[in-house]
Amino acid sequence: MSTALTRKGAATRERIVGGAAALLRERGVDEVSLDDIRAATATSKSQLFHYFPEGRSQLLLAVAQHEASAVLHDQEPHLTSLGPPESWAAWRDAVIARYEAQGTRCPLAALTRQLAPTNPEVRPIVSDLLETWRARLTEGAARAGAADPEKSGLVILAAVQGGVGILLATGDSTALRVALDAALTEVL
DSSP states (O other): OOSOOOHHHHHHHHHHHHHHHHHHHHHOGGGOOHHHHHHHHTOOHHHHHHHOTTTHHHHHHHHHHHHHHHHHHTTTTTTTTOOSHHHHHHHHHHHHHHHHHHTTOOHHHIIIIIITTTOTTHHHHHHHHHHHHHHHHHHHHHHTTOSSHHHHHHHHHHHHHHHHHHHHHHSOOHHHHHHHHHHHHHHO
16 A cells, blocks of 8 residues: 555554465465455455455455564564574574464465465565575574574575475474474584
């Protein structure tokens, strides 16, 4: 939207986006209609199109931005504090706990597997998310004194993504734990 929203308008828009995100994670993009979103968020058709005049594609893009932001937000305050060894342990535990709690309803999976294939505007959002995440891990690795912080950031991110991929496929977080432990031991 190009016009500034009131506080109430911003809250309404966020309620719609958050509700849509939850539905999409739970049921999948192809299984959720605008009517489903309206019902789940107690939103009228006029409200929905007031905030998303271009309809479903604009709403899906807002959901993608919301989900990308959630991935990093869910790691705070640990991600910002990375450096000393104990900070990495706290971050690791928070990441594992978050992914275990989400189960198969992973925001990044919703972005990459459900939204990106049918919405080309989503790919840059995912790319930016991964680059920002890698950069934040790299900064933490540099503060930790890693020999090659760039490599460390990339290896740790790859460990998270690989472990989460297996968690999503199997429902078991063991691979995520093992991959993160190995990455942290190897690169820090």
